[in-house]
Amino acid sequence: xxxxxxxxxxxxxxxxxxxxxxxxxxxxxxxxxxxxxxxxxxxxxxxxxxxxxxxxxxxxxxxxxxxxxxxxxxxxxxxxxxxxxxxxxxxxxxxxxxxxxxxxxxxxxxxxxxxxxxxxxxxxxxxxxxxxxxxxxxxxxxxxxxxxxxxxxxxxxxxxxxxxxxxxxxxxxxxxxxxxxxxxxxxxxxxxxxxxxxxxxxxxxxxxxxxxxxxxxxxxxxxxxxxxxxxxxxxxxxxxxxxxxxxxxxxxxxxxxxxxxxxxxxxxxxxxxxxxxxxxxxxxxxxxxxxxxxxxxxxxxxxxxxxxxxxxxxxxxxxxxxxxxxxxxxxxxxxxxxxxxxxxxxxxxxxxxxxxxxxxxxxxxxx
Numbered sequence: 001x002x003x004x005x006x007x008x009x010x011x012x013x014x015x016x017x018x019x020x021x022x023x024x025x026x027x028x029x030x031x032x033x034x035x036x037x038x039x040x041x042x043x044x045x046x047x048x049x050x051x052x053x054x055x056x057x058x059x060x061x062x063x064x065x066x067x068x069x070x071x072x073x074x075x076x077x078x079x080x081x082x083x084x085x086x087x088x089x090x091x092x093x094x095x096x097x098x099x100x101x102x103x104x105x106x107x108x109x110x111x112x113x114x115x116x117x118x119x120x121x122x123x124x125x126x127x128x129x130x131x132x133x134x135x136x137x138x139x140x141x142x143x144x145x146x147x148x149x150x151x152x153x154x155x156x157x158x159x160x161x162x163x164x165x166x167x168x169x170x171x172x173x174x175x176x177x178x179x180x181x182x183x184x185x186x187x188x189x190x191x192x193x194x195x196x197x198x199x200x201x202x203x204x205x206x207x208x209x210x211x212x213x214x215x216x217x218x219x220x221x222x223x224x225x226x227x228x229x230x231x232x233x234x235x236x237x238x239x240x241x242x243x244x245x246x247x248x249x250x251x252x253x254x255x256x257x258x259x260x261x262x263x264x265x266x267x268x269x270x271x272x273x274x275x276x277x278x279x280x281x282x283x284x285x286x287x288x289x290x291x292x293x294x295x296x297x298x299x300x301x302x303x304x305x306x307x308x309x310x311x312x313x314x315x316x317x318x319x320x321x322x323x324x325x326x327x328x329x330x331x332x333x334x335x336x337x338x339x340x341x342x343x344x345x346x347x348x349x350x351x352x353x354x355x356x357x358x359x360x361x362x363x364x365x366x367x
Contacts, residue, residue, distance in 0.1 A: 057208025239267030
């Protein structure tokens with residue numbers, strides 16, 4: 001890659017808006033919420049997790065390549081990530097900490113759980129799984145989803161350092177290094193099947209970065225690339241479907257499923273990379289119009305606050321909502337009513353947080 005000769009970080013340019021990817025984010029967020037609402041047939045929805053990692057890597061790498069040209073640019077990038085991510089995240093963590101204090105006063109593990117909250121403030125939860133098979137502490141069940149944000153934050157810390165260190169290497173060597181993460185990640189998934197570790201998703205991030213590096217080339221060779229990406233997507237689908245078929249009947253019967261399997265995860269990453277690449281280089285294509293549907297795009301826009309709030313809601317409502325309905329005279333709580341309440345509350349609260357906090361933070365960054 002040719003390095004810029006500037007001695008200071010370049011000014012930020014307006015990013016390309018990928019409406020189709022926003023719509024895909026909205027669709028993926030909806031599927032994850034439905035899966036967390038105990039919709040058994042959606043046991044496979046964890047595949048969208050790596051799709052979000054690929055999208056984050058694509059978008060962030062485009063920013064890092066342009067802006068992190070020296071130490072000043074590195075510090076500026078980290079500052080913007082802190083400004084963008086931390087306010088809403090820390091508000092959520094503090095709120096959930098207070099909620100855990102209110103809900104479990106007689107829990108014998110309560111004090112120990114609270115002591116472990118420092119892990120959420122350092123994005124280091126579950127890090128002990130790198131060298132042991134079981135967590136060292138009992139986590140609080142309605143905040144387990146925050147592991148994926150921890151993995152993303154670890155990536156945001158490492159990527160600009162690597163870009164700065166390798167900036168003057170030729171582009172072919174970058175490509176070789178990024179592709180080398182594929183066997184490394186497959187090996188990690190085989191020997192350590194915990195999905196909560198960045199080592200098990202490093203190829204999703206690396207391939208997203210590779211997409212960012214090759215975006216101009218892919219757009220210039222769209223016809224050929226579309227064909228290759230279609231083959232890659234179908235290959236990933238062929239590897240993922242056996243996992244779905246194998247576990248479908250068990251999910252309907254309510255049996256326990258090993259939700260994260262190494263080869264299915266690898267196939268899912270290939271699908272995600274191919275699909276997101278197709279969306280990125282075929283912007284405004286007529287066939288992708290459903291992904292530009294405004295409500296779906298808006299769900300993608302608010303996907304960050306939606307991610308933060310949905311899991312506590314889908315974890316706590318089934319436990320406490322029936323008692324509330326019973327007080328209102330409903331002896332038996334309708335299943336669909338609980339499901340609708342969880343979905344509506346998740347989207348409403350995410351919308352409020354977006355308008356009050358997240359949108360203003362984004363506006364401040366663009367100013």
